[in-house]
Amino acid sequence: MMTNLFSIFDPLTNLFNLPLNWISTFIGLMFIPHSFWLTPNRSFFFWNFILIKLHNEFKTLMNKNSNGSTFIFISMFSFILFNNLLGLFPYIFTSTSHLVLSLSISLPLWLSFMFYGWINNTQHMFIHMIPQGTPPILMPFMVLIESISNIIRPGTLAVRLTANMIAGHLLMTLLSGTGPNLNSNFIIFLILIQILLMILESAVAIIQSYVIAILSTLYSSEVN
Template identity: 80%
Template structure:
């Protein structure tokens, strides 16, 4: 019995008192068709096409001063979040990206690595970012304070954006499904149709959120060079 509505997102799956919730972050590879490993094939060509498009876009955002292969960090981030978002749409699979434990760990680690590298290697460049060009002298202390706060809250906004979007769709699906017990056949058919539409929307959100997180991480990385 649920103690509250959000308890559906609590980690609770276990076998012999061994928690199996976070294993969902590693079983995405099991959902790949076996033919994916035979080259060439349609699955490989499609995924390779997506990766190449992301690589070109990330390379453009990072600029000419980026290290070779740095785009693969963000491609891996996109792939990891995409797999976990989609896995959460399957029944009885724990949605790891709906918890700040996962999303904040990813965003905070990336942000800290960017900040440490930037302040050690490009200290003057990092100070320049604190004051936008053309700022009047009297407003400079306030702009430094505002830019510092906006920089500090970046990992939190990334994590909360992903978590909130994953929770919102799942919560709406749960609320609608819990109201199906007392409906007649016509309303039940309508409810099923609405659930299918919401599931389609959730699939789109799973793709969009993984893309947004990877793009924003790339933009934050590009500011330190």
């Protein structure tokens, strides 16, 4: 039962005393029937077209040594996209609006990039700390700035996704809460605003999953 406005973002909100909110993370698998993978259809061709486009774009960003690594980012894009879109349905917990899930995605990925880069391309990682043409007197400050900007990357990825998903959902919840207090003339106007917000939130759900995948691809290209 929703006890307050922010209960929609609380993973401990239960149903029949069972904490089932996190099950929404796997609901996306139920929307893909087995025939989707066995029988060619329009949905299959459309989704396959998107994946091929993403594969080509990620392969271009990674420059070289991709060797199938693009499928990691394609899988991450698909996972975040399903969770973002499912969160638009009523009474479904948006798992990507919780910092625990977004950090669980970005932090291990960033750590794997760092371990790979510092172990296999140590000289390249040191060179990347100081931009070309930096005066010697500014080199210590540039190393400090680059180190801080590198360390906060997983946090910025996680907060970007979480904040964007929370902002839209919170705005829609606030507007819908004013409906019972409005006249019938303003109800139609409110419904139109809610429809526009739903379209905007659908676009944000797609864009944010794409942005997270693109930024992760760019971060991986810097360690090669």
